[in-house]
Amino acid sequence: MKTIYLDNNATTQVAPEVLEAMMPYYCDLYGNPSSAHKFGGQVAGRIQAARQSVASLLGAMPEEIIFTSCGSESDNTAILSALNTERGKGHIVTSRVEHPAIRSLCNHLTRKGVRITEIQVDREGNLDMDQYKESLTSDTAIVSFMWANNETGVIFPIEEAAAMAKEKGILFHTDAVQAVGKIPINLKAQQIDMLSLSGHKLHAPKGVGVLYVKKGTKFSPFLIGGHQENGRRGGTENTASIVGLGKAAELAARHMDEENSRVKGLRDKLEKEIIKVIPNSRVNGNPVKRLPNTTNISFEFVEGEAILLMMDEFGICASSGSACTSGSLQPSHVLRAMGVPFTMSHGSIRFSLSIYNNEEEIDFVIEKVPSIIEKLRAISPFWKPAAQSCQ
Amino acid sequence: MWEYTDKVREHFLNPRNSGEVDNANAIGEVGSMACGDALKLTLKIDNNGIIEDAKFQTFGCASAIASASALTEMLKGRSINEAEKITNQDIADSLGGLPKEKMHCSVLGRQALEKALAHYRGEPQKEQEGEIICECFGVTDLEIERAIRENHLTTVEEITNYTKAGGGCEKCHDRIREIIAKIKEVERPVVRPKLTNIEKIRKIEETLEREIRPSLQNDGGDIALIDVIGNRVLVATRGTCAVCKASQQTLKNFVEWKLRELVWPELVVEEVIE
Incomplete structure (x- = not known):
């Protein structure tokens, strides 16, 4: 059975070009970039080239790029660095819909006496900018907002939010794990002090990430060790993955237009057809300010895990914000923050596409999903077709 | 990804007895859409108290659907006396087990069954x-x-x-x-413990009297039992013991050692300050 992979916000396939670029670093070029000999030293040059590629994708300078092990490490480093460098300040502003990398860390920090303000979102998942403005105080050490939401794809006005923080002299970090590679980013013109990204969300391998730290920003390392990354992140470099991420950044820049035209077109087609054919279904999140690859659709009267497993029978991979899928008993914190009723969030499915998807695959999903929903509704005690059609 | 048994998957993909029984005389509904799972069980019970037909409708995940499907299979042809004895564990067992986080799906089945049988008996909705x-x-x-x-x-x-x-x-x-x-x-x-508290205190008193006091009194000292809490023996020192710098050594190396040997091996002697 063919796999139709529409779960690219969870992880992506490693691009063939990326794998090809990485292979020598597992074989012939195994040297340590810190070594004095040429054999190891030549690898340092390749890491610099990768740093340049990532910087180009972000509109940053190479010396502003720190390679890490993952997006979560980058997020942790940014927040903990701010608490260290902004001595005496004990307040963090974030949002109610952040990824666990930020949410759980903030939750952990409250136990150490740090105050957290979580800015709310409206029904479309848009950030409450008035509440944000009022939340900034002289005690605020850092603001951290995700650039785009992993579950709904909703994009926050990061440039504007960063400028508001800067006006008050407050550090600004963004978890851009879902945004990088999907929408154009140019940090040169921005007031963003720190930005996190993760390799495996843009066709590089798992186990490599980046923390961008704007030149001149006070910084305190998280991993203390050797002089690697200019003394800002100890630990021998994950050379193969860093080279892979460099290649992936090049490819992402090259594919940016395709992502925002062809991929977006496929997403729009999938979403429009499903909503049209299936009654009592709706899209969650701002329909316009949204990543081009993501759609989050709720199907009333059925449960998400059951939908996922039935799609799995056809090789279709997606994810759900239902309670049963997460292993907790409450549906997704993102949908709850948006005020999506439980009856809708239990039946929510996220499809996230990539440039490796084609129209044939999308047509197959459009053909299969309605029959799956119909089958599950037929055994649901809440689905009354006759009554629904009267409404 | 949940680790479901083949039986759970099979019941989920091909649910048996889904729908509603016509002219059902036993109906049990539990759960809600907000909770994330719900089950409506409908049964037809004949005059001899045998379950002729059983059907289910489920809103929920794969294991909730499979549990309800398996339950209806277990019920068909059974007497209501037999049906009453079905536990949530029986439902889970019939599916070759459920992941522990999903056991509530089997509980949902048992709850719906109880409600349906109560409805059949004409018991008011409690x-x-x-x-x-x-x-x-x-x-x-x-x-x-x-x-x-x-x-x-x-x-x-x-x-x-x-x-x-x-x-x-x-x-x-x-x-x-x-x-x-x-x-x-x-x-x-x-269960009667090997050594009751009363016996323990009595034996400690006896041992103090017979084995310990005579030698302390030889040196002009003495010891009094204040209380016994579990295995903690609280004592107070008297006479020269109360001012002797070595009294701690005496308590641990002599008194405690003797009590452990003769009364109970886990006793700990502690001195209380009066």
Whole structure:
């Protein structure tokens, strides 16, 4: 059975070009970039080239790029660095819909006496900018907002939010794990002090990430060790993955237009057809300010895990914000923050596409999903077709 | 990804007996859409009390659908007396087991069955009995107690897996712990201990009198038993012992050693300051 992979916000396939670029670093070029000999030293040059590629994708300078092990490490480093460098300040502003990398860390920090303000979102998942403005105080050490939401794809006005923080002299970090590679980013013109990204969300391998730290920003390392990354992140470099991420950044820049035209077109087609054919279904999140690859659709009267497993029978991979899928008993914190009723969030499915998807695959999903929903509704005690059609 | 057995997958993909029985004379409905799962069980019971037909409608995940499907298969052809004896564990067992986080799906089946049988007997729809402990999922203390007893649960996590209680805001976790402690207390087996407290105190007194006091008194000292708490023997020193710098050594190396040898090997002697 063919796999139709529409779960690219969870992880992506490693691009063939990326794998090809990485292979020598597992074989012939195994040297340590810190070594004095040429054999190891030549690898340092390749890491610099990768740093340049990532910087180009972000509109940053190479010396502003720190390679890490993952997006979560980058997020942790940014927040903990701010608490260290902004001595005496004990307040963090974030949002109610952040990824666990930020949410759980903030939750952990409250136990150490740090105050957290979580800015709310409206029904479309848009950030409450008035509440944000009022939340900034002289005690605020850092603001951290995700650039785009992993579950709904909703994009926050990061440039504007960063400028508001800067006006008050407050550090600004963004978890851009879902945004990088999907929408154009140019940090040169921005007031963003720190930005996190993760390799495996843009066709590089798992186990490599980046923390961008704007030149001149006070910084305190998280991993203390050797002089690697200019003394800002100890630990021998994950050379193969860093080279892979460099290649992936090049490819992402090259594919940016395709992502925002062809991929977006496929997403729009999938979403429009499903909503049209299936009654009592709706899209969650701002329909316009949204990543081009993501759609989050709720199907009333059925449960998400059951939908996922039935799609799995056809090789279709997606994810759900239902309670049963997460292993907790409450549906997704993102949908709850948006005020999506439980009856809708239990039946929510996220499809996230990539440039490796084609129209044939999308047509197959459009053909299969309605029959799956119909089958599950037929055994649901809440689905009354006759009554629904009267409404 | 959940580790479901082949049987769960098979029942989920090909559910048996889905729908509603015509002219059902036993109907049980439990759960709600907000909770994330719900089950409506309809039965047709003949004049001899045999379940002629059973059908289900489920809103929920794969294991909720499979549990309901398996339950209807177990019910068909059974007498209501037999049906009454079906537990949530029987439902889970018939599927080759369920992941522990999904045990509440089997509990849902048992609850719907009970309601259906009560409906058949013409018992009035009972108001929810007991006190709501988990506000998020509307679970009462009686339901929690029953799950603990029937499935030998010992932790909050297990109770959440079986009843959902405590799976939301988590504010009720302390209350759930109290219920676990209460049931543990009641169910603790009453076996005569090897050495009762009364015997222990008596033997300590005897040993002090016979083995310890004479030699302390030789040096102008003495010892008094103040209390025994579990294995802690609280004593006070008298006479020269009370001012002797070596009295701690004496208590540990002589008194405690003797008591351990002659009364109980886990005793600990502690001096109380009077």
